[in-house]
Amino acid sequence: MQTAFFIDGYNVFYGLLAGTPYKWLDLPALLGAVVHENDPLSQVAEIHYFTSPVQPSLATRGRQSKQAQDTYVRALKARGVAVHWGRHRLDHRKAPRFVSRDVPASREDQVDIWNLEEKETDVRIGIAMYRMAAKHCWRGECDDQVQQVVLVSGDTDMTPALEAIREDFPHLRVGIIVPHRNDRERKPPGSLQKHADWMRRYILPEELEAHQLPVRVHTRKKPADKPDYW
Template sequence: MKKTTIYIDGYNLYYSRLKGTPYKWLDIVALFRDRILFPQDPTAEVVCIKYFTAPVKASYAQHGEASNHAQTQYLRALESKYGGLVQVIKGFHIFEPTRLPTHQPGVDPNKSSVSPVWMIEEKQTDVNIALHAYRDAVRGDADQVVICSNDSDMEPAMRMIREDVPGVAIGLVMPLRDTSSMAGKVPNKRLTKQAHWVRHHIRDDELALSQLPQNVPTKKKPACKPVHW
């Protein structure tokens, strides 16, 4: 059996594939292990699924405090249903005032016209994924790493794993819609070049069949699917 760890960029998965769909209450084990990985590699033994995210900022979220509550319920559901198989690794958001070029149709950005804006960034997610994947590979904790992302920041880590630990296989799952409806989002060629195998999209039927129960038992109160999800 091939020891395999799956690394999921939660931000990338949400904004590239789940936003605007009814599939946010996603069972990541059922999707990535059972419906994507096993058909690709029946010899894979998933030893861990690492889900990388950052706490929602209620003041900025569309649904305010309800968005923060929804994320908390979701993470509780995943950890309670799967115990140590699923690990949640958290980064954080920063909000800083800055000045950026003002958008003017048909005009290239320039410093002569700038506007004050808030810069909003999710921090540590990319570096956490890269370091976890590289460390697991060099330590021998994984014979295969499977990364769910379409972010070019993953390319150096994937390249270094190939160079430093050539016996470790690299799988890549793009959190994109089917090619017929990707709305301008395309697979990142920097990443596909480094992977041994690539899944270029995630289908709606796979998401629909990979949903958590409406209420997931926990040691305390059940984790319940948010109403607005």
């Protein structure tokens, strides 16, 4: 079963990789292993990775963080991953002041903040998935290039897109891989599961460790070397 993957890079980083030594993740290898576990006949056909550029002025390591992201993207491209760039928006907002967990938030006590928000990623992923379905599934069946799409995200904003795909292309198999670690207690996104044939709720640390890229990934130009602090 030929499978196309659609990855929310922000969701993967903060839900699965942040705070671990496994950021140099070999996504094609990991996803291939997970989907093969679900169905041994499944094969990786395409992988689409959606992300937005790191903002150096707001990143923990400044320009180093942006360089690390760019290096990782080059490594992914060398592994055949299609990378789609989005954007961030930085806005001035007000938010309730944090006092302690014992003190509830109050609209009467607000402070000025900068709010960094990734824009349009869920919409771009939804459109890309729907277009993929429309291209390969018609007249009640799917061609031999793609028979399954897998969303790698736990964002419930993707629910309307999955619902539309299920309604319009019932012969297309839909899977979901939630990029969460099993050491965190999180409720599975039920609205996503409702519109999927199967769902993997977490990724094990052993799986992350077993599916790392080589320290040096050769590309058509300069090699992509794993950042020292990763």
